Amino acid sequence: MKKIMEIISYLALVLLVVAPLLFYAEKITLELNKTLMLVATIAWFASALCWMGRKSES
Template sequence: MKKVLEIISYLALALIVVAPSLFYAQKIDLAMNKLLMTSATVVWFATAIFWMGREKKEG
């Protein structure tokens, strides 16, 4: 499960980079850019919480 959440969060981060690039290339409009970036940010925060963090100490 941790690996799946990790992959989803990395895909969301990639979308945060791709969306403005598509807007700059005039492939999407500003409203779509805002929607994609907001959605990707929410997904990243929702998934990264579960796998990022401190390593558990042994002993």
């Protein structure tokens, strides 16, 4: 489960970088950019809380 949450958080961070670039290149609208940024931010916070700052269980 921890690995899945790590992958989701990294994908959310990638989306946080890609969405403004797509807007700058005029591939998406401002509204879609805002929506993608909001969704990616929520996804990152939700998934990062599940795995960051915890010691491994080994």
